[in-house]
Amino acid sequence: MITPQKINRNAKQIQAEVLSNKKVGPYHHMVFAVGDMAAHSKPGNFVAISVGGEQSSLILRRAFAIYRASDKGPMGGSIELVVAPHGQGSKWLCGQNVGAFIDMVGPLGTAFGIPTTNANTMLIGGGYGSAPLFALAEVLKNRGCRVDMVLGASTANKIYAPLEGKRSVSSLTLTTDDGSTGIHGQISEAIPRLIREYSTEVIYSCGPMGMLSAIAKIAEDFDIAHQCAVEEAMACGIGVCMTCVIPVKNEGGIKMVRTCIDGPVMDGAEIIWDRKTVMDAL
Amino acid sequence: MITPQKINRNAKQIQAEVLSNKKVGPYHHMVFAVGDMAAHSKPGNFVAISVGGEQSSLILRRAFAIYRASDKGPMGGSIELVVAPHGQGSKWLCGQNVGAFIDMVGPLGTAFGIPTTNANTMLIGGGYGSAPLFALAEVLKNRGCRVDMVLGASTANKIYAPLEGKRSVSSLTLTTDDGSTGIHGQISEAIPRLIREYSTEVIYSCGPMGMLSAIAKIAEDFDIAHQCAVEEAMACGIGVCMTCVIPVKNEGGIKMVRTCIDGPVMDGAEIIWDRKTVMDAL
Amino acid sequence: MSALDFSTKIGSKRFSNPIFTASGCASSGQELSQFFSLTEIGAIVTKSIMTKPRTGRATPRMAETPSGMLNSIGLQGPGIDAFLENDIPWLVANQVKIIVSIAGETVDEYGVLARRLRAVPGISAVEVNISCPNVENRGQVFACHTDTATAVIEAVRRNIGGELPIVAKLSPDVTDIVEIASAVINAGVDGLALINTLLGMVIDTNTMKPKLAGKTGGLSGPAIRPVAVRAIYQVHQAFPNTPIVGMGGVASGRDALELVLAGASAVSVGTASFGNPMAALQIRNELSELLTQKGFSDFRDAIGFAHRGV
C-alpha cells in the first residue's frame, strides 16, 4: 500500500527569472533561475507555475515536470522545463521572454525511486513525458544500471529527445503512431519485445494516462516493477484541494490519493486503471 | 436641449500598433498607428481600448481622450494619448512596448464645437484633462480665436503641458493645489479673474467632474458658453449599455443621456451638476 | 458554412442563425449596426421596455468585477410609445429580426405591454423579463416565485393573441430554477431565456460604501457562465422540448457551443459586446465553424448534445 505522505518538504514559493526560452520542435525548452530549489529537485518532481500575469483570469497554477536541475552555473541554481504550448496557460508561459519573472512553487511531489542494486531499467516516455526521464537516466547510469530508453509520440517531431539527453542511455528506441520515424505504432505495442530483448527488471514511465495504463498491464504480465509519473488535473499542487486524486487499491477497496503529494511518481501496480471498476466502487 | 445622436459614424475597431511610449512626469505619452482613424478624429473625441491581454479578467474597455491626431507621417495616420497609470487597466496599457498591438475602437463621442466667429476662448484643463485641449487650441487659433489656457493639478508635475502644445495659445496660466508652481489653489478659484482679464466669451473645459461643476457655475454667473468634456465610468463606449449617463435638464425634469454618444463634450449649462437635485428627481 | 443548416426555431418562428443579442446589451440595435449588419445575426433582443419613459438609476451604474461586471441601470428607457414609434420602424426597415423584451412593475403593466405589441408587424417574439421588482409585493422579483411568475405570463398570454411566441426570461437567483421553469411552461410560454444576471454588490474600499448608486447590481460576463450552463442543463433535462435562449458570459464560439450542448436553441451575447462591438458576429462565425468541424450538418442536432449517452 502507498503510505500517504505530506507535501515535499523542500517546496518553496519563489520568483524565478527566465534565463532562456527556445523552441524545440513543437515544444519550448525553458530555463529558470531558481537558486536553492535546484539542489532539492529530484527526477520526477514538478513545479507549479502561475500563469497569465497580474490581470489574469486564470487563477490556478500549471504543473510542469522538471526536465533537469543544476545547482551550479553562472546564475546559481537553475531548472529546465519542456513546455508544450497547448492551452491558454502553457501558451502564456511559452510567450515569456528572457528576464521575465515567473511565480513558481517547487520542487513538488514524489521522485522516481532508484534501485539499490544495478538493475536493468527501461525508461518509457510519451510526448513531453520524456522530459523527466533524461535526468533519471543519468542517476540510474551512475548507479551502474543498464538504461534502455523508449520514446514515442504521435509523429516524429513530437518526440522530445535532445542529443545531450542520450548520453546516459544504453539504447534508444523511437516509436511513432504515424510511422514517421522509428517503429510504426503505439509505444506500448513495442514494449513487450524490448523487455525480453533487454531483460528489463524495472520500468519507469511518463506520458499520457492511456500509455501508462497499457504499460502497467505489460509490467503486470511480466511481473516487473513499474514506477510511473501520472498526470491528473491539479488545482493547487500542494495537497490542499483534493482535485488531483487517483484511485489506488486499498484493503480490497479503493482509495483516492493525491497525485501532487503521493505522486506524480507512483507504483503502477497500485493504481486502479480501469474506470469501470472505479465508478462501480464509488 | 441636447438632441440625442447616434454613435460617432466614423468609429471603427482596429488593431493599433504602439509606435512610441514615453514617460512624461507621472503620465505616459503614447503614440499609436491607426490609419484612417486619425483623419476622422476631432478634438474632444476619445478611443476605447481593451486592456489586460488575452487571459485578462478585465472585460471592459477603457476610454482615453485623443490628445492629438495626425493623418500623415511615416507610419500613416497616428493618434496620441496621455495615460495616467492609475489602476489595473491603465497600468497595463502604460506597460505595453513599442510594436505591441492594441485593440482600439474610435474615434468615439462628440467633439468640441468651434465658434463660427473669432471669439475669445478659454481652455481649462485639470490633470490629464489638458490632453484634448492642445489640439483644440490649434483649431481655434486657426479660426482666429484668442486662446487662453489654464491648466491645473494637485501638484506641479501633474500638469501635462508639453512645450509644443503651447505654441497655439495666447496665454498660459498654471495653478496647483499645493502651490508648487503657478497660482496656489484650486483651478476654479483663479478662473473668474482670468475671465475678466481676457474678456472670455467661450469656455472649454476638461478634467475631474468637481472642477467641471465649479466652472459650470462660474460660466453661468458670467453668462458665457461652456463646453465641457465629462468623464463618467463607461462599460462599452459605443452607446449600448447605458452605464455612462449624466443627468441633463429636460422639460423641467431630468433626463439621463449617454456621455459616450451625447458626450463626452457637452453643454455645461444643460448638465444637472447637483447630486441632490438628481437623487430627488429619481 | 455551406454544409451547415444553421437555422433555429423558437415557437413558430424561425431564425436564420442562433446568435442573438441580449436584452439591454445592444440598446435598440442601431449603435451596433455601425460595426456589422444586424441581419447577419439571428435576432436583436431589444432593451426591456416599460409602459412609461424611465429615467433609470443614478450613477455609478456599473462596477467591473473579476471576469464580469455589475450593472444597475434601473431599466432606463423611452417607454413603449416612443419605442414603437422610433426604434421598431428602423429595425423593420433594415429587415432585422426583432425580439421585443418587456418589463413591468405590476402584472397589469405586462398585460398592457403585451396588448400594445399584438398588432405590431415585424416582431418575431416577445421576451418577458420577469426579473423585475414587483411594486405590489414589497419589491419581490416576479421571477423568484412560481405564483407571480405564472401571473405575469398569464397576463401576457391573454393580451398578446395567438401569434407571437412568448419567451420567459428567468432569474438564476432562485432555489430551484426548474420549478420556476415548470410554472411558466404550464402558463403557456413557447420558450425560456436563461439566465438573467445574478444579484451582486461591490464595495468601493476607498469610499467604504457600495460602489453602485443602487447598492446592488446584476452580475454578468464570463464569471457567471458556469451558472448559466448549469441552469440551461437542468432546465433542458427537465423540459427537452421547450426551446431555451441561453445567455450568460458568452464571449466566443466555444462558449456559445457550451450553452448549445447544455440545451440552448439560441444564444444571446450580452456583456461581451461591451468589450468587443463585433462579438455577436464573431461568435456566430466561430460557432458555425466549430459545428462544421465537429461534423454537424444541422445546428439543431447539437442542441442538448451533452445530455445524450453520458
Added chain:
Amino acid sequence: MSALDFSTKIGSKRFSNPIFTASGCASSGQELSQFFSLTEIGAIVTKSIMTKPRTGRATPRMAETPSGMLNSIGLQGPGIDAFLENDIPWLVANQVKIIVSIAGETVDEYGVLARRLRAVPGISAVEVNISCPNVENRGQVFACHTDTATAVIEAVRRNIGGELPIVAKLSPDVTDIVEIASAVINAGVDGLALINTLLGMVIDTNTMKPKLAGKTGGLSGPAIRPVAVRAIYQVHQAFPNTPIVGMGGVASGRDALELVLAGASAVSVGTASFGNPMAALQIRNELSELLTQKGFSDFRDAIGFAHRGV
C-alpha cells in the same frame, strides 16, 4: 500593526486576527504549514468531515473557469474517528486555532458528529456545512430550505453542549438567503459562514460532455466575490449582531476589506490558496495595513462599515 487591535470574536471565542482558511481549501492544515506558521492566521477551518471515511467522487474533479473554478470533490475524507486521532492532535500540538467543519447526509449524522466533538479539547468552534444533499429527501440540499436547515442546527445544538460556538455555513443558491439566515439564527447559531460555492457546470467542448465526473460542481474564486459581498451585506443588514465569517473569492487584503465592510467579522481564504500558498498570510498583512491606513485602531469598528450613513 502596532496600533491596530486586530482580534475578532465569534460567539464566546476570540481569534487573534480575522483571517481564516476556508473549509476544503487547506485540507487539515499541515500542508500549508510548510509555507507559513499557521498560528499567524486567525484559525484553520478544516475540511468538512463526516462520520465515516469517504472516497469522494471520480475525476475530473475540477474545471477552471474565468476567474474561478468548479470543484466536485464529494467530501472525500477520513471520517471523524481518524480525523480526531490524526489531524486534530497535530493542530493542537502546534497551537493552531481550530474550527472544525462538519457535514452529514442526514440530520442524525450531524447530531452524531456534534456529540463526537463536544469533548474534544482545543477546538474553537464548529462550522456546520449544511450545503450537503439530504439523502432522506431526494438529495435536496439542507441549506436550501428553512425547515431542513433548522433541523440540522437543532440536532447540532442538542448534541454539542453549551460551550462551542456553532457557525452555520449557508449556500448562496437560494431565493432569499436572509430567510435561511433568520431560521438558523432562531435555531441558535452563534455565527454564520457566507458563502459556500454556487452550483455550476462546465461542458468540455471537445468531448461534448460535462467536464466534471459529477457533472455539476461548486463555483468558487474571484468570479463569485460580488455574490458573496451581496449576501454578507444583506444578512448583516438584517442581523447586525450575528457574526459572519465571510468568504468567496478573496485574494487580497482589499478583497478581505470589502467583505468586512459588508459585515464580515472574519474572512476565510479558499481558492486563493490554490493559486498562492501564501495567500492567507499575505491577505492578513495587507488587511492590517489597509485598516491602519484608513485610521482604524480596532478591527471591529470596520465590520459592516459600509452600512453606516449611506
